[in-house]
Amino acid sequence: MDLLNNLALGFSTAFSLTNLLYCFIGVTLGTLIGVLPGLGPVATLAMLLPITYSLDPTAALIMLAGIYYGSQYGGSTTAILVNLPGESASVVTCLDGYQMARKGKAGTALGLAAIGSFIAGCFATVLVAAFAPPLIELAFKFGPAEYFSLMVLGLVGAVVLANGSILKAFAMIILGLLLGIIGADVNSGAFRFDFGISELQDGIDFVAISMGLFGFTEIMVNLQKGEARESLTEKVGSIWPSKKEFLKAIPSISRGTLLGSFLGILPGGGALLASFASYSLEKKLGGTNAEPPFGEGNLNGVAGPESANNAGAQTSFIPMLTLGIPSNATMALMIGALMIHNITPGPQVMSTNPTLFWGLVASMWIGNLMLVILNLPLIGIWVQLLR
Numbered sequence: 578m579d580l581l582n583n584l585a586l587g588f589s590t591a592f593s594l595t596n597l598l599y600c601f602i603g604v605t606l607g608t609l610i611g612v613l614p615g616l617g618p619v620a621t622l623a624m625l626l627p628i629t630y631s632l633d634p635t636a637a638l639i640m641l642a643g644i645y646y647g648s649q650y651g652g653s654t655t656a657i658l659v660n661l662p663g664e665s666a667s668v669v670t671c672l673d674g675y676q677m678a679r680k681g682k683a684g685t686a687l688g689l690a691a692i693g694s695f696i697a698g699c700f701a702t703v704l705v706a707a708f709a710p711p712l713i714e715l716a717f718k719f720g721p722a723e724y725f726s727l728m729v730l731g732l733v734g735a736v737v738l739a740n741g742s743i744l745k746a747f748a749m750i751i752l753g754l755l756l757g758i759i760g761a762d763v764n765s766g767a768f769r770f771d772f773g774i775s776e777l778q779d780g781i782d783f784v785a786i787s788m789g790l791f792g793f794t795e796i797m798v799n800l801q802k803g804e805a806r807e808s809l810t811e812k813v814g815s816i817w818p819s820k821k822e823f824l825k826a827i828p829s830i831s832r833g834t835l836l837g838s839f840l841g842i843l844p845g846g847g848a849l850l851a852s853f854a855s856y857s858l859e860k861k862l863g864g865t866n867a868e869p870p871f872g873e874g875n876l877n878g879v880a881g882p883e884s885a886n887n888a889g890a891q892t893s894f895i896p897m898l899t900l901g902i903p904s905n906a907t908m909a910l911m912i913g914a915l916m917i918h919n920i921t922p923g924p925q926v927m928s929t930n931p932t933l934f935w936g937l938v939a940s941m942w943i944g945n946l947m948l949v950i951l952n953l954p955l956i957g958i959w960v961q962l963l964r
Contacts, residue, residue, distance in 0.1 A: 579710075580706065580707070580710070583706075583710075583931070583935045584706060584935065584938075584939065586931060586932065586935050586936075587932075587934075587935030587936050587937075587938050587939030587940075588939045590635060590932045590935065590936030590939065591639070591936050591939035591940040591943055592939075592943075595633070595636055596635060596636055596639055596936060596940065597943070599632070599636040599637075599639050599640040599643075600639050600640065600643050600940045600943055600944050600947065601643075601947055602640055602643070603639060603640035603641065603642065603643020603644045603647060603944065604643040604644075604646075604647035604650075604944045604947045604948050604951065605647070605947075605951065606621070606640075606643070606644050606647065607643055607644040607645065607646065607647020607648040607649075607650070607651060607948075608647050608648070608650055608651035608948065608951050608952065608959065609651065609962075610644065610647075610648045610651065610664070611647065611648040611649065611650060611651020611652035611653070611654065611655075611664050611667070612651040612652075612654045612655055612959045612962060613655075613962075617648070617664055618644055618645045618648040618664065618907055619906050619907055619910065621644055621648075622641055622644060622645070622907060622910040622911075622914075623910060625641070625644070626910065626913060626914060626917065629641070629914050629917055629918070630917060634915070634918040634920060634930070634933055635932060635933045635936045635937070637914055637918070638911065638914060638915070638933060638937050639936065639937055639940040639944075641910070641911060641914055642894070642911070642937060642940065642941065642944070643940070643944045645890055645907050645911075646698060646887060646890045646891055646941070646944065646945075646948075647944065647948055648664045649664065649666055649667075649694060649848055649883075649886045649887045649890050650690075650691065650694050650887070650948045650951070650952050651664070651952070651959070652664030652666060652667035652670070652886075653667050653670050653674065653686075653687065653690040653691075653694075653879075653883055654687065654952075654959050654960070655667070656668070656670035656671045656674050656675065657670060657671075657674035657675060657677065657678050657683055657686045657687055657690070657879070658675075658678055658683060658687075658960065659675075660675040664848075666848035666849045666851070666852045666882075666886035666889075666890075667852070667883075667886070668852070668853075669852050669853055669855075669856040669878070669882045670690065670852070670878075670879055670882055670883060672856070672871070672872050672878055673686075673871060673872060673873070673874055673875050673876070673877075673878030673879050674686045674690070674878075674879045676872070676873050676874035677874040677876065677879065679874070680874050682874070684817075685818045685819075685822060685876070686876070686879050687952075688817050688818050688953065689818050689822070689823075689826050689876055689879055689880045689883070690879055690880070690883040690952075691948075691949060691952040691953050692818075692823075692830075692949075692953075693826065693829075693830040693833065693834075693879075693880045693881075693883045693884035693887075694883050694884065694886075694887040694945075694948070694952075695887075695945055695946075695948070695949045696830055696834060696884065697830070697833060697834040697837060697838075697883075697884035697885065697887040697888040698887045698888070698890075698891055698941065698944075698945040698948075699942065699945055700834050700838065700888065701834070701837070701838050701841070701887070701888040701889075701890075701891035701892045701941075702891055702938065702941040702942055702945070704838055704892055704895070705891060705892065705894055705895055705898075705938055705941070706938050708895065709895055709898060709899050709927070709934075709938075710927070728902075732750050736750060756781055757780075758770065759771065759777055759780050759781055760777060760778055760779055760780030760781075761778055761779065761780075818876075822876060825876065825877070826876055826877065826880040828877075829855075829859050829876075829877040829880045829881035829884070830880050830881065830884045831884075832855065832858060832859070832862075832881060833851075833855040833859075833880065833881035833882060833883070833884030833885035833888065834884045834885070834888045835888075836851060836854055836855050836858060836885050836888075837851035837852075837855060837884065837885030837886060837887065837888030837889035837892070838888040838889070838892045839892075840854055840885075840889050841888060841889035841890065841891065841892030841893040841895075841904065842892050842893065842895050842896055842904065848885075848886035848887070848889045848890040848893075848905075849886070849889075849905075850889065851882075851885040851886050851888065851889030852882040852883070852885050852886040852889070853882075854885065855881040855882045855884070855885035855886075856871075856878060856881065856882045858881070859871070859875075859877045859878060859881040859882075860878070863875065863877060891941055893905055893907070893908055894908070894911075894937070896908075897911055897912060897922060898922070898926060898927075898934060898937075899923075899924060899927075900923060900924065901921070901922035901923030901924075920933070
């Protein structure tokens, strides 16, 4: 009964006119960011963090969350039609989605991606609502040793799960730790590495460092390089898959949803890891008898990863909301948004700000419904924009 009462509180918060508006703005911006290649949710959230100063905390978090999981929907559009991932988690969608488009099945690929994303998003939101309260009870029992172990796990996970050179990943972890110790020591009050600059005595501002790392650099890189791709936006066709295609995709959607939901909770996880893991799983299950082969337009290579990345995007809110520990860079920015409003992320958020917590959970259901409307009946608008 407590869960039903909490969800009732959440829906009453999420259905307010202001929060509905910001939810719609968030998912629309997220879809746009996903459709336009290169920008990505991290850079966008970094640039929009200062705007949240003037917003109500609940509305701000609902909008930022909508941008994050909305970008997972939109990222599949460019991956399928232009062979250019609009968002990093959509990289594997290019492998089979673009080949489906070249065979005249662009609409089917887009439809399966949107349907799989909706199913996965709704399931992941149920997990957030069901498992967050017991996890919070567990979090209250955490002491210094447990938090230290979790932080070490996150740092180790960031190195192990990093793409490319492990040495570079380790170097970035060390750099992050060095930046983190700038400012006043929590215990002694002594100033460390401030070089006599008063602005550094409180540490490096989170908004400033995220803007520098993700915002301005991404803009400059995209302005510097121009890329051309073969665009298959002329004949998208019907976006509704046939009954046979949908039934064939259901197992991969289910597997992607479960796998993404689990991986989203892990440190260093989220949508990117979930989509790659799902594609690897589908490819192994399909084997050499897959028809068509993976990489040549297999619909399971689209449905599975697209379901996984949306499930991973939404379950990554669980460690952020319950433990105050980000599972990826986007969740770190979410924590920054909470701290801007003097809200300490962690297990006390649910008790001190129940409307914010449950309003965010309820808004995910509403946002997923909005995204289906934006990505199925209105897919033509995004195709025209891409063209």
